[in-house]
Amino acid sequence: MNSDCTQEHTVHVDEFLYDNATVDALCDEGKLARNYCLQCGSFSTRPLTFISHSLSREKLLLIFKSVLPPLDNKIVLDIGSRLGAALFGAYVYSKAAKIVGIEINSDFCNIQNKVIKKYNFQDRIEIIEGNIAHRPDVILSADVIIMNNVFEFFMEPEQQTSMWRFLRQTIKSGTLLVTIPSLEETFSSLQTGIILSEWVQELPSYNPDAAGITLSADEMLEVKQYQIM
Numbered sequence: 001m002n003s004d005c006t007q008e009h010t011v012h013v014d015e016f017l018y019d020n021a022t023v024d025a026l027c028d029e030g031k032l033a034r035n036y037c038l039q040c041g042s043f044s045t046r047p048l049t050f051i052s053h054s055l056s057r058e059k060l061l062l063i064f065k066s067v068l069p070p071l072d073n074k075i076v077l078d079i080g081s082r083l084g085a086a087l088f089g090a091y092v093y094s095k096a097a098k099i100v101g102i103e104i105n106s107d108f109c110n111i112q113n114k115v116i117k118k119y120n121f122q123d124r125i126e127i128i129e130g131n132i133a134h135r136p137d138v139i140l141s142a143d144v145i146i147m148n149n150v151f152e153f154f155m156e157p158e159q160q161t162s163m164w165r166f167l168r169q170t171i172k173s174g175t176l177l178v179t180i181p182s183l184e185e186t187f188s189s190l191q192t193g194i195i196l197s198e199w200v201q202e203l204p205s206y207n208p209d210a211a212g213i214t215l216s217a218d219e220m221l222e223v224k225q226y227q228i229m
């Protein structure tokens with residue numbers, strides 16, 4: 001009993017005075033520590049931030065079942081396809097005729113190709129290894145483009161700006177663009193000079209209840225659908 005209560009690493013907090021909610025609040029305020037450093041013993045630690053560079057299964061359901069209209073006979077392009085999550089989501093949750101992923105990193109292309117081969121997805125999914133900036137032809141062939149925070153963690157703001165200017169020039173009118181996060185949020189920290197109201201029109205979800213999943217309100221708000229004007 002209480003064998004894990006070593007002298008140096010045990011904090012005595014009387015529940016009569018401090019209930020769980022109060023302890024949580026004190027930890028959030030930094031007045032009480034919940035962790036200690038295994039190397040130096042310091043109580044001065046902070047939680048790490050976790051970030052996903054792939055779409056979750058719930059978000060894929062939301063995008064392909066609720067947000068987008070039926071994709072029969074359509075070509076879907078995922079810019080920066082990484083592990084292939086959006087491609088596999090499009091394959092399973094939509095009837096898109098062709099699903100294209102372009103990815104700059106060759107290791108990720110190899111992983112995606114292995115999965116595609118393993119599960120026989122070749123009939124509808126194709127991976128292109130390369131930089132989207134050099135493939136306007138791929139952009140022009142797409143009816144639907146998915147962009148899950150493609151550039152923010154992978155290039156400097158100046159490069160991000162020129163990528164967005166290139167996309168502004170290249171994506172054809174009528175294309176559906178699904179972005180995570182919103183274009184408004186992405187552009188708020190970049191000087192693109194692009195006037196969103198002249199480029200895109202935000203569209204509501206095609207069938208809001210169809211996915212039948214529970215995502216937090218914040219997560220739902222991150223997924224936006226636009227049509228290029």
Ligand SMILES: C[S@@+](CC[C@H](N)C(=O)[O-])C[C@H]1O[C@@H](n2cnc3c(N)ncnc32)[C@H](O)[C@@H]1O
Pocket residue numbers: 052053054055078079080081082083084085086102103104105108130131132133147148149150151154
């Ligand atoms: C945040 S991940 C998105 C992953 C995937 N679309 C998903 O939603 O699961 C962004 C990916 O874009 C790739 N990428 C960044 N810049 C690119 C570019 N210019 N052309 C092609 N891929 C790029 C990165 O290597 C990274 O794998």
